[in-house]
Amino acid sequence: MSKKTLIASFIFGLAVICAQPKSLSAATPTLTGVWNLVFEPTSPNVLPNIPGLATFSADGTLQETDGAEAAPGSINAGTITTYGTPGHGHWEAFPSGTGFFILFDSLNVNSDATLNSRRTTQAAVTVSAGTGGAATLSGTYTTTVAMPDGGGTVTQSGNIKGNFVPAPALP
Numbered sequence: 001m002s003k004k005t006l007i008a009s010f011i012f013g014l015a016v017i018c019a020q021p022k023s024l025s026a027a028t029p030t031l032t033g034v035w036n037l038v039f040e041p042t043s044p045n046v047l048p049n050i051p052g053l054a055t056f057s058a059d060g061t062l063q064e065t066d067g068a069e070a071a072p073g074s075i076n077a078g079t080i081t082t083y084g085t086p087g088h089g090h091w092e093a094f095p096s097g098t099g100f101f102i103l104f105d106s107l108n109v110n111s112d113a114t115l116n117s118r119r120t121t122q123a124a125v126t127v128s129a130g131t132g133g134a135a136t137l138s139g140t141y142t143t144t145v146a147m148p149d150g151g152g153t154v155t156q157s158g159n160i161k162g163n164f165v166p167a168p169a170l171p
Contacts, residue, residue, distance in 0.1 A: 029127035029135065031056040031091055031100050034165040039066060039141060041158040054162075062089050064104050064121075082108040082116045089121075099126040099139065108145070117145045123160050135164040 037052035052066030069084030089104025102123040108116040125139030142157040 029129050031062075031102075031125075031127065031137070032058045033167070035137065035162040036165060037064075037066070037160060037162040039068075039158060039160055041156055043157045044155075047156075056091055060090050060092055062091050062102065062104060063087070064089070064106075069106060081111055083111070084108050084119075087119075087121065094124075099124060100137075102141075115148050117147050120144050120146070125160060125162075130164075134166070137162040137164075 033056060035054050035056065037054055039050040039052060041047040041050070050067045052064060054062055054064040056062045064087035066087075069086060072081045072083050085107045087104035087106040089102065091100055091102045093100055102121075102125065104121055106119045106121075108119065110116045121141055121143040123139055123141035125137045127135055127137045129135050138159070138161050140157065141160045142155060145154045145156075147153070
């Protein structure tokens with residue numbers, strides 16, 4: 001085998017190896033990126049659907065915001081108005097590779113900026129890849145609202161759905 005043929009074979013083989021991970025990763029669903037979400041409460045009582053947005057980073061962190069945080073809420077028959085913060089948390093693939101676990105916290109604060117409660121949301125979702133970058137997610141979630149200093153908890157659960165927001169083509 002000539003030196004030129006050997007070099008050409010090496011370069012071709014390297015190109016094939018480098019191209020493989022890209023094609024394999026394209027077939028593996030992921031949460032990385034921006035998602036439009038809808039939280040559909042089902043328990044303890046049915047409330048309106050809550051729109052949301054989440055950004056899942058490749059390092060396993062996430063930022064989330066939803067309609068329940070955007071508008072002031074009232075508790076205790078409307079006597080205390082609270083304000084919500086965006087959620088911050090983590091996500092990871094299940095060891096089985098069949099879906100993802102999501103965990104994030106957000107705060108509810110009183111009008112004087114003191115802590116009213118902490119909301120912890122856990123979700124288990126699966127992602128379905130679509131054509132042209134269109135992917136969807138679906139699963140279930142549970143949110144636990146904990147009052148400070150052992151003041152009790154309230155739990156809500158439901159379904160979560162989402163649509164991937166593909167990055168726009170750069171000019």
